[in-house]
Amino acid sequence: MTSLPSILGGLDPTSDRAVFRQIADQLREAIDRGRFKEGEKLPSEAELVEHYGVSRMTVRNSFSVLQGEGLVYAEHGKGVFVRPRPPVRRLASDRFARRHREQGKSAFIVEADAAGSHPKVDSLEVKEEKASQDISTRLGSVRRVLARRRRYLLDGRPVEFATSYLPLDIARGTQIAEPNPGPGGIYARLEELGHQLDHFEEEIRARMPSPSEVKTLQLASGVPVIHLIRTAFDTAGRAVEVCDTVMAADAYVLSYQLPAN
Numbered sequence: 001m002t003s004l005p006s007i008l009g010g011l012d013p014t015s016d017r018a019v020f021r022q023i024a025d026q027l028r029e030a031i032d033r034g035r036f037k038e039g040e041k042l043p044s045e046a047e048l049v050e051h052y053g054v055s056r057m058t059v060r061n062s063f064s065v066l067q068g069e070g071l072v073y074a075e076h077g078k079g080v081f082v083r084p085r086p087p088v089r090r091l092a093s094d095r096f097a098r099r100h101r102e103q104g105k106s107a108f109i110v111e112a113d114a115a116g117s118h119p120k121v122d123s124l125e126v127k128e129e130k131a132s133q134d135i136s137t138r139l140g141s142v143r144r145v146l147a148r149r150r151r152y153l154l155d156g157r158p159v160e161f162a163t164s165y166l167p168l169d170i171a172r173g174t175q176i177a178e179p180n181p182g183p184g185g186i187y188a189r190l191e192e193l194g195h196q197l198d199h200f201e202e203e204i205r206a207r208m209p210s211p212s213e214v215k216t217l218q219l220a221s222g223v224p225v226i227h228l229i230r231t232a233f234d235t236a237g238r239a240v241e242v243c244d245t246v247m248a249a250d251a252y253v254l255s256y257q258l259p260a261n
Helices: 019-032 045-052 056-068 098-102 107-115 133-138 185-192 211-217
Strands: 072-075 079-082 088-091 119-130 144-154 157-167 197-207 225-234 239-248 252-255
Touching (some): 019 045, 045 056, 107 144, 185 239, 211 239
Antiparallel strands (some): 072 079, 119 144, 144 157, 157 239, 225 239
C-alpha cells in the first residue's frame, strides 16, 4: 500500500468540524479518487490512529460514518473494505422490450447477461391470496390475486426480492400459476393469453430496510433499499400485474431515457 501521508492529509485543528468527520471526509475523498479500489481493505484502526494521532474510538466513529453511507463494509476480524460499485445497470427503456420475451428471456436474465453475471431465482412461492387494499386498487378493485414471490441472486448474492400480483381471472389455471412460467416469464404468458402489453408505470423510493429485508437480501449495515412498485397495463388499458420489488441499493444503477418534448 502507498504510504498514508501520500493518500490522506492531516487534521485541521482550526476547523469546527468534528475530528472523526474530518477523517471520514478524507477517506471518502480517497475512495472517490480511486486511491482505495473496490474491494480493497482500508488502513487498519492502528494505522489510522498512528497517522492522525487520535483514539481508536475516533477512528471507529469515522468508519461508522462511511458504513452508514454505504461506502464501506466491515468483516469481523479482517477489517473494513471498500464496497463494490453497483454491478447491474437497469435500463428502464429496454428491460421490458418485446424482443427479449420473444427470445425467451425475462428482464432479470437480460440484465444479468449485460452485467456478465450468473442469474438465479430461489425462495419461490406461488399461491392465491386476498389482495391488500393497495394492490386491489391498483388492479381495479379485485378481491383475490395470484401472488408470485421470488428472490433474485447474481453470482450467488441476493440482490432483490419481488412479488407479482395478478388477477385470478387471468392467471388461475394457466402456466403463470406454475413455479416455472416458461421462456420469457409471466409477461410472455400474459401476451399469449391475449393481454398485449402496452406500457408500465413505476413508483420508486429509497428507504432503509426492515429487519426481514436485511436478512432476505443479506444487506450490510448502512445499505438502503430501492422500493419499486410497477404496474403493467395491456392495450385495453387494464392493469394485468403489479410487481412489488425491494432491491439492494448497492447492487443497481437505475438508468432512464426521457423524451425532451
